[in-house]
Amino acid sequence: MVIDIFVVLIPGLILGIIFGFILQRGRFCMNSAFRDIILLKEYKLAKSVALAILVSMLGFAIMSFGGIITLNPKQFAWGANIVGGLIFGFGMVLAAGCASGTTYRVGEGMMGSLVALLGYAGGAYFTKFGALNSIAKFLQDNTKITNPDGSALTVFGDLTPIFMLIIGIAGIALVAYFWIWRELRAKKRENKPMFDLSDFGQKAFKKGWHWAVTAIAIGILACFAYISSAAAGRNYPLGITGGWVGWNKYWNTGVDTTLGWETWLVIGIVIGAFISAIIAKEFKLRTPKDAKTILIQFIGGSAMGFGAVTAMGCNIGNILSGFPLLSLGSLLSGAFIILGCWLLAYLLFMWRKD
Amino acid sequence: MVDKTDTLDCRGEVCPYPDVKSKRKAKKMNSGEVLEILIDYPLSAERIPETMKSMGNEVLSTEKVGASEWKILVKIK
Numbered sequence: 098m099v100i101d102i103f104v105v106l107i108p109g110l111i112l113g114i115i116f117g118f119i120l121q122r123g124r125f126c127m128n129s130a131f132r133d134i135i136l137l138k139e140y141k142l143a144k145s146v147a148l149a150i151l152v153s154m155l156g157f158a159i160m161s162f163g164g165i166i167t168l169n170p171k172q173f174a175w176g177a178n179i180v181g182g183l184i185f186g187f188g189m190v191l192a193a194g195c196a197s198g199t200t201y202r203v204g205e206g207m208m209g210s211l212v213a214l215l216g217y218a219g220g221a222y223f224t225k226f227g228a229l230n231s232i233a234k235f236l237q238d239n240t241k242i243t244n245p246d247g248s249a250l251t252v253f254g255d256l257t258p259i260f261m262l263i264i265g266i267a268g269i270a271l272v273a274y275f276w277i278w279r280e281l282r283a284k285k286r287e288n289k290p291m292f293d294l295s296d297f298g299q300k301a302f303k304k305g306w307h308w309a310v311t312a313i314a315i316g317i318l319a320c321f322a323y324i325s326s327a328a329a330g331r332n333y334p335l336g337i338t339g340g341w342v343g344w345n346k347y348w349n350t351g352v353d354t355t356l357g358w359e360t361w362l363v364i365g366i367v368i369g370a371f372i373s374a375i376i377a378k379e380f381k382l383r384t385p386k387d388a389k390t391i392l393i394q395f396i397g398g399s400a401m402g403f404g405a406v407t408a409m410g411c412n413i414g415n416i417l418s419g420f421p422l423l424s425l426g427s428l429l430s431g432a433f434i435i436l437g438c439w440l441l442a443y444l445l446f447m448w449r450k451d
Numbered sequence: 452m453v454d455k456t457d458t459l460d461c462r463g464e465v466c467p468y469p470d471v472k473s474k475r476k477a478k479k480m481n482s483g484e485v486l487e488i489l490i491d492y493p494l495s496a497e498r499i500p501e502t503m504k505s506m507g508n509e510v511l512s513t514e515k516v517g518a519s520e521w522k523i524l525v526k527i528k
Contacts, residue, residue, distance in 0.1 A: 124494040129466060137470055137502050193465040205493070205519070209465055305497045374519070379493045381519040386463030394465065446471050 100356055101329070108325040109358040113365015116318055116335065117201050120366065121373040122301075123311025125149075126198030127412045128189040131435045132442040145308035146416070148272050152316020153334065154421035155265025157323065161258050166323050168258060169332045170424030171409050173250040176240030177233065178429040181408025182415070184400050185430075186437020189412070190445065191397025192217070193390075196337040196411035199398065200363060204370025206382040212391050213398035218341035220402025222349075225342050233407040250425040257423050265421075277309055302376045319418065322362070329358035334418040337363055338405040408434075453511060453524060456484035462491040462520065469495040470502060473525075477508060480527045485511070488523040496521040 100106055119125065123145060130142035160166045189195045192213035194202055199217060202210035223229045244250060251257040281291045300306075306314075323334040331339075340363030346355040374380035385391055405411035408430040410419055416434065419427025459476050461469035469490045477486055490496060500510045503525045511524040 121493075124497070126466070126494070129494060132467065133498075136467060137474070137498065138505070139498060139501060141501075193467075207465075305493065374493075377493075378515070379519045381491060383463060383491060383519075385465050390465055446467065 100353055105329045105356075105358050106361050109329065109361030110365040110368075112318065112322050112325055113362035114369035114372070115365075116315075116322075116362065117204055117366035117369025117371075118373045119306075119311060119314045119318065119369075120197055120201040121204065121370040121379075122306045122377075123308070123314070124305055125201075125311055125315065127195040127416060127434075128193070128198055128438060131438045132190065135439055136442055136446055141308040144272070144276055145312045148269070148276075148309060148312035149315040149319070149417060150420045151265055151268040151272060152313055153319040153417065154261050154423075155269060156316060156320035157334070157421050158258055158261035158265055160320060160323065162262070166327055167332060168422055170249045170251050170257075170422040171415065171419050171426045172237075172241060172243065173424070173426035173429070174237045174241040174409070175429060177236035177407050177409065178426050179433050180236055181233070181404045181406070182430040182433030183404070183437040185404025185408060185411065186434040186439075187441045188397045188400030188402075188404055188437075189434075190438055190441040192394050192401055193397070195413075196401065196405065197366070197413050197417075199401075200337060200366045201370035204367045204372075204380075205374045206371075206380050208383065209385040209391050209394045213394040213401075214341070216395040216398030217402040217405075218345050220399035221338050221342045221406050222345035222402070224403045224406035226346065229403055233403075236407060237409070252423040252425060252428070261421065261423060264423075272309075302373075304377075315417070319421075326358050326362075331358050333414070334421075335362070336410065336414040336418060337366075338402070338411045338414060340364075341402075342406070404434075453485050453526075455487040455524065456480065458487040458489065460489045461495070462489050464490075464492070466492060466494065470498055473499050473523075474502060474506070477503060477506060477525060477527060482527055484527045486525045486527065488525065489520070490523070491520050493519060496523070499523055500525075 130146045133139040134143050161168050192199055194210055199210045199213045203214055224233050253260040284291055319334045336359050340359035343355045343357055343360035412434055415427040415430040461472055469492055473488050500513050503510050507528045509526040511526055514522045516522050
């Protein structure tokens with residue numbers, strides 16, 4: 098065994114378990130977050146995603162100035178970002194969950210998500226190492242633009258770390274004032290206590306979390322994940338795709354060096370979500386009512402896998418981890434993930450129906 | 452015990468069908484009628500009552516009836 102248990106396996110697994118717990122409690126799924134903006138005019142999860150990104154951004158900036166981490170934004174390759182992002186966005190609507198949403202729902206016992214996840218792991222593996230690799234590589238190599246020294250393009254160039262700090266602080270202040278403070282004030286007007294900590298155990302383990310609590314928890318976790326992941330030789334915060342690709346490679350080759358930090362993180366997510374769902378009595382092995390749904394989820398998962406590897410990241414790698422780093426490639430991928438999600442959600446759920 | 456007019460069984464439906472179907476069903480119903488929604492998807496257990504309220508309907512109850520199963524009663528306005 099060449100896996101370093103204390104640097105790679107245990108930290109990855111523990112952070113994954115915490116991440117899975119938070120994801121399940123917060124019902125943190127970006128497919129729902131983006132889709133509900135247009136479909137249900139429901140913004141809680143979108144607010145949660147925005148705040149989690151801002152907390153991460155501030156955390157990464159502080160850790161970077163403190164010399165604790167080295168910022169490592171993803172590369173920009175517009176063709177790969179656009180095509181990969183769009184296909185990922187389409188895929189997550191069909192799979193009924195983004196990369197993190199699909200992973201944590203497996204822990205809730207949703208077998209449709211398990212099928213989507215198998216499609217995802219397969220699609221990602223074939224695109225990373227197999228038959229579809231030439232397409233991803235063609236897009237990535239032919240549309241890549243870097244800084245003169247070969248480093249990744251970021252929005253503010255050399256000034257990006259200082260802007261991360263500024264945007265992080267200003268963004269959190271705006272979220273706190275316009276979203277959180279207004280909610281608290283509305284509670285006060287109704288003569289309800291602003292912070293009701295009674296039944297804390299009930300609220301923490303049995304009910305879904307408030308969007309801001311989920312967001313802050315994920316932002317803080319992302320900072321610890323960055324340190325832990327870098328110590329294990331993977332200089333990047335949270336990610337999902339690489340984890341499932343790693344398992345697939347291990348199953349196919351038997352080489353255990355492929356079992357890096359991220360592979361233990363994704364297993365941890367499933368375990369954490371399972372624990373959380375069991376405590377809240379939300380675990381149930383279940384299949385979609387309609388067999389066609391399972392097939393659609395599989396196709397969606399496979400498309401997500403192709404999209405994630407082509408765009409060099411899923412919604413976690415590109416949006417949750419990539420937006421805070423202000424990587425131009427991640428921002429473009431993320432924009433097209435959202436666009437793909439909206440286009441397909443509109444066609445499937447809103448067009449000619451409502 | 453309220454008399455329910457109709458029941459919508461969304462158990463075994465994937466995201467976002469429980470929400471979409473509840474919304475469509477509620478729109479078709481008449482004022483004063485009571486809709487019972489059965490779901491097994493945690494996110495919808497929180498989101499459907501919110502959506503129903505924002506549509507102007509009255510959420511009479513959200514009851515957990517089993518492992519990952521909920522029953523929501525909505526009075527249409």
